[in-house]
Amino acid sequence: MNKVITINLNGNAYQLEEDGFEALRTYLESAARRLEGNPDKAEIIADIEQSIGDKFRAVLGVAKTVVVTKEVEDVIAEMGPVQDASGDDEPAGAGAARGGPQAAAPGAAPGTAKRLYKIREGAMIGGVCTGIAAYFGIDVTIVRIAFAFTGFMWGSGVLLYVLMMIILPRAETSAEKAAAYGAPSTAEEFIKRAREGYYGGMRTFGDKKAYREWKSQFKREMRQHKRDFQREIHQNISQWRQNWRQHWGQHPHAHDSWIAGSFLSLLITIVSLAGLCAILSLILTGSIFSFALPAGMPMWMGIILLFIIFQVIKWPLRAARYSVYYHGGDGPGYWGACHFFTSTLVWLVALMALLVLANHHSVKAHELLEQVRHQTHSAVDSVREWWDRP
Amino acid sequence: MSINEKFTAIRKGLLEFLVLKIVSADKVYVADILGQLSGTEFATQEGTLYPLLSKMRREELVDYEWKESEAGPPRKYYQLTAKGREQLRETSDYWQQISATVKALGKD
Numbered sequence: 475m476n477k478v479i480t481i482n483l484n485g486n487a488y489q490l491e492e493d494g495f496e497a498l499r500t501y502l503e504s505a506a507r508r509l510e511g512n513p514d515k516a517e518i519i520a521d522i523e524q525s526i527g528d529k530f531r532a533v534l535g536v537a538k539t540v541v542v543t544k545e546v547e548d549v550i551a552e553m554g555p556v557q558d559a560s561g562d563d564e565p566a567g568a569g570a571a572r573g574g575p576q577a578a579a580p581g582a583a584p585g586t587a588k589r590l591y592k593i594r595e596g597a598m599i600g601g602v603c604t605g606i607a608a609y610f611g612i613d614v615t616i617v618r619i620a621f622a623f624t625g626f627m628w629g630s631g632v633l634l635y636v637l638m639m640i641i642l643p644r645a646e647t648s649a650e651k652a653a654a655y656g657a658p659s660t661a662e663e664f665i666k667r668a669r670e671g672y673y674g675g676m677r678t679f680g681d682k683k684a685y686r687e688w689k690s691q692f693k694r695e696m697r698q699h700k701r702d703f704q705r706e707i708h709q710n711i712s713q714w715r716q717n718w719r720q721h722w723g724q725h726p727h728a729h730d731s732w733i734a735g736s737f738l739s740l741l742i743t744i745v746s747l748a749g750l751c752a753i754l755s756l757i758l759t760g761s762i763f764s765f766a767l768p769a770g771m772p773m774w775m776g777i778i779l780l781f782i783i784f785q786v787i788k789w790p791l792r793a794a795r796y797s798v799y800y801h802g803g804d805g806p807g808y809w810g811a812c813h814f815f816t817s818t819l820v821w822l823v824a825l826m827a828l829l830v831l832a833n834h835h836s837v838k839a840h841e842l843l844e845q846v847r848h849q850t851h852s853a854v855d856s857v858r859e860w861w862d863r864p
Numbered sequence: 865m866s867i868n869e870k871f872t873a874i875r876k877g878l879l880e881f882l883v884l885k886i887v888s889a890d891k892v893y894v895a896d897i898l899g900q901l902s903g904t905e906f907a908t909q910e911g912t913l914y915p916l917l918s919k920m921r922r923e924e925l926v927d928y929e930w931k932e933s934e935a936g937p938p939r940k941y942y943q944l945t946a947k948g949r950e951q952l953r954e955t956s957d958y959w960q961q962i963s964a965t966v967k968a969l970g971k972d
Contacts, residue, residue: 486937512915512918514915514918514921517918518914518915518918521894521910521914521940522914525894525910527936527937528895528936531936552909552910553910554908554909554911554912556912556914557912557915558915559915559916559919
């Protein structure tokens with residue numbers, strides 16, 4: 475015995491078995507998603523609904539009033555996946571679609587894109603590093619080391635981390651977790667697959683056609699995100715800039731010298747490098763340039779103390795440079811914010827590249843990295859121990 | 865990569881040409897077009913054809929009118945516009961050129 479659901483397709487009522495109804499709903503929803511932005515979306519959907527209705531009518535008769543699930547699935551397979559003709563990057567697969575894996579699995583739309591999430595499992599602070607590691611499929615320790623380094627370099631890794639902690643959504647549901655690791659899934663697909671017993675949808679993932687479609691959809695979504703993001707940023711920046719103009723208009727500064735600015739930058743860089751070397755030496759040899767830590771102080775505390783000390787040393791230098799650079803004109807709004815982010819990103823990328831290259835091409839570097847990894851792990855463990863202690 | 869896969873893009877590009885040809889012969893509705901294409905290399909499905917027809921209508925190559933059918937609700941019957949006929953002529957000429965070139969170059 476199966477529950478029956480009555481639906482309205484383009485003005486005619488049809489009775490469908492419940493599972494068939496779900497399949498049809500998934501198919502129509504994925505069709506609507508793919509026609510997003512098409513000016514004739516409503517009309518195409520109406521055409522498709524009518525065509526489905528015609529096909530249903532063909533299987534119904536005086537004695538048969540319900541469309542069973544198998545018949546719904548056959549009709550959907552016959553219709554084929556909806557492909558937007560206006561999109562150029564859309565694989566039409568004309569002809570090849572018939573009887574292909576796509577047609578055989580009704581409504582098996584490739585899921586939403588892989589997304590960046592915070593992941594609580596295995597997280598140390600906010601789960602940002604675990605999320606990034608999952609997104610790129612790399613060891614979480616490497617991400618942590620990179621973050622720590624950028625933190626020392628310009629102090630902005632910390633800010634980036636905090637920002638990401640605020641901005642990134644947390645992967646709460648199983649679908650979100652799957653998206654964080656890159657398995658394709660819409661919520662419905664996910665439930666359906668779990669019910670059918672092949673979790674994660676690896677079968678579709680191996681399917682090249684589905685993968686291509688998934689990719690083009692992902693690209694489209696990303697382009698949309700990018701446009702939205704850029705618009706927002708631009709609005710914010712112009713607002714910021716205006717505020718600074720007003721501010722500097724009221725408080726003009728007389729002193730200006732780019733030589734002083736670059737000299738200060740040089741000083742800051744030197745201090746940063748010294749800090750980095752000190753911390754590296756502490757991690758690798760257990761003492762800061764052969765000055766041992768005070769007795770009883772754990773290494774992780776030494777690292778944090780060093781970090782704070784060097785930040786304190788850099789603070790007045792930074793403040794001075796700030797006032798030298800931004801004495802007027804556009805103010806730090808535009809240049810400052812952009813520079814801040816790009817420098818952080820550039821450092822992150824450069825460091826990652828350097829680490830990967832060194833790891834691959836030099837035995838010594840590989841050993842060193844392994845040692846750093848090991849040390850970081852034990853540092854993490856000692857922090858955790860300290861934290862767990864009542 | 866099979867021949868079939870290699871020519872996916874070409875078939876996709878030619879589909880509009882073939883639809884123009886089919887619509888030029890007679891007033892047709894979607895099932896007619898699908899029927900004529902089925903069994904050929906260009907067999908396709910509603911999911912592809914409806915968006916394509918709507919795009920062609922937006923570009924004013926085809927137009928449709930509603931007609932009562934014997935059974936069921938009225939259907940959309942498609943026909944070519946003047947612009948569509950012009951496009952068909954140009955595409956046909958171009959296609960002739962292409963096949964002539966393919967024939968003329970090299971040996972079989």
